[in-house]
Amino acid sequence: MTELDARERILDASRAEIAASGVRGLRIQRVAKRAGVSLGLIYYHFEDRAGLLRETLAAVDRAVQERIPEPDPRVPPGELVAAMLEAEFGDEPGTRADSVVWNEIRAIAVFEDEVRTALSDATQDWQSRLTAPLSALGVPDAEIGGTATLLTGLVEGLSSRWLSGQLDTASVQRLMRTGTAAILAGATGGRALVSPGTAPAAGAS
Amino acid sequence: MTELDARERILDASRAEIAASGVRGLRIQRVAKRAGVSLGLIYYHFEDRAGLLRETLAAVDRAVQERIPEPDPRVPPGELVAAMLEAEFGDEPGTRADSVVWNEIRAIAVFEDEVRTALSDATQDWQSRLTAPLSALGVPDAEIGGTATLLTGLVEGLSSRWLSGQLDTASVQRLMRTGTAAILAGATGGRALVSPGTAPAAGAS
Numbered sequence: 084m085t086e087l088d089a090r091e092r093i094l095d096a097s098r099a100e101i102a103a104s105g106v107r108g109l110r111i112q113r114v115a116k117r118a119g120v121s122l123g124l125i126y127y128h129f130e131d132r133a134g135l136l137r138e139t140l141a142a143v144d145r146a147v148q149e150r151i152p153e154p155d156p157r158v159p160p161g162e163l164v165a166a167m168l169e170a171e172f173g174d175e176p177g178t179r180a181d182s183v184v185w186n187e188i189r190a191i192a193v194f195e196d197e198v199r200t201a202l203s204d205a206t207q208d209w210q211s212r213l214t215a216p217l218s219a220l221g222v223p224d225a226e227i228g229g230t231a232t233l234l235t236g237l238v239e240g241l242s243s244r245w246l247s248g249q250l251d252t253a254s255v256q257r258l259m260r261t262g263t264a265a266i267l268a269g270a271t272g273g274r275a276l277v278s279p280g281t282a283p284a285a286g287a288s
Numbered sequence: 289m290t291e292l293d294a295r296e297r298i299l300d301a302s303r304a305e306i307a308a309s310g311v312r313g314l315r316i317q318r319v320a321k322r323a324g325v326s327l328g329l330i331y332y333h334f335e336d337r338a339g340l341l342r343e344t345l346a347a348v349d350r351a352v353q354e355r356i357p358e359p360d361p362r363v364p365p366g367e368l369v370a371a372m373l374e375a376e377f378g379d380e381p382g383t384r385a386d387s388v389v390w391n392e393i394r395a396i397a398v399f400e401d402e403v404r405t406a407l408s409d410a411t412q413d414w415q416s417r418l419t420a421p422l423s424a425l426g427v428p429d430a431e432i433g434g435t436a437t438l439l440t441g442l443v444e445g446l447s448s449r450w451l452s453g454q455l456d457t458a459s460v461q462r463l464m465r466t467g468t469a470a471i472l473a474g475a476t477g478g479r480a481l482v483s484p485g486t487a488p489a490a491g492a493s
Contacts, residue, residue: 104399105312105395105396105398105399107310107312107313108312183398186395186398187395187398189395189448189452190310190391190392190394190395190448191310192448192452193310193388193391193392193448193451193452194309194310199452199453202452202454203452203453203454206449206454229462229463229466232446232449232455232463233442233446233463233466233467233470235445236442236445236446236449236463236467237438237441237442237445237467238445239444239445239448239449240440240441240442240443240444240445240446241437241438241441241445243394243395243397243398243444244411244437244441244444246398247394247397247398247404247407247408248404248408249407249408249411250437257434258434258437258438258441261434261438261474262438262441262442262471262474264474265438265470265471265473265474265475266467266470266471268470268473268474268478269466269467269469269470269473269474270470273473273478
């Protein structure tokens, strides 16, 4: 097992442990056992619990990014934004597990300063991926940040309804599309930019 | 101390303990100590930890409702909805503490079935308070539920940005108003129903 392998295995194990029992139930020993490494190796790579949480969040952020389909230049930017945000919900186990991890780290960031900075960085990274399509849609530069916050904030709000079983996957995807259309229309002076919901909603057929 | 007093004191203590250290750090013994009652009295009134969490959530729901100003019949329904949702954010200690409690119970509901049902009931109760103004705005009956979910989902998403220090109170109130305006416009075929944000944003002056 190379160093890189071990690091990735630890992060995979941390994601799985948090998805199963929450960040406050996280025991580094169980992460070590699941990853098949020593406790010492975890501290060697991540220093402490906060360091492991920070890197776990970054790993989730990368995984979410990888699930987003490559932008097709023929797809209008409004549809691209809608598809990116809809891809945050889905019935594949990885999608749901990563949403739980993000949800948990978001909750604990209210109490733990060290996690807060990591969450803020990961959120900025996520929102920055919306800058180019929002700009292409004609959202004024001064409003791109606020618009990205509304869109990603809505993802986060709806995700906890979905994760706690108040909304099923098809419903949350449909609502996310409706909300995206409304927020984009609001930011561009009322132009309709997103189709109303028969789009590629994975698993909603 | 009457029975009613004791019950209210226990719920106040539970809210304060969760606001200070989270639902997973909640120790019934500390709630008892803070409320000045015996452990037995808590179990007598609330049966178990899940029962206490359920009733704490209901108490927060009532407190939020009481903070909302009485609807003035001269205020247009769009402004009423915007003011109701904006009142979820504010610098008064009670507002922030209750938002933390709701945020925490929302996070734990992903893992605990008993809490899940209580959360779902409290959320339905919250959303039902939007039915009359949304109907007055001309939102079609079939879309009132979805529109209320988008609005309250956005409150929840933005609240965790606010509680984790990513947005200050004035910014979150301004964004909530922008998002409310966009979602209401989307649900009513593009009519502008909410003023753009110089409204009674408590603490934003």
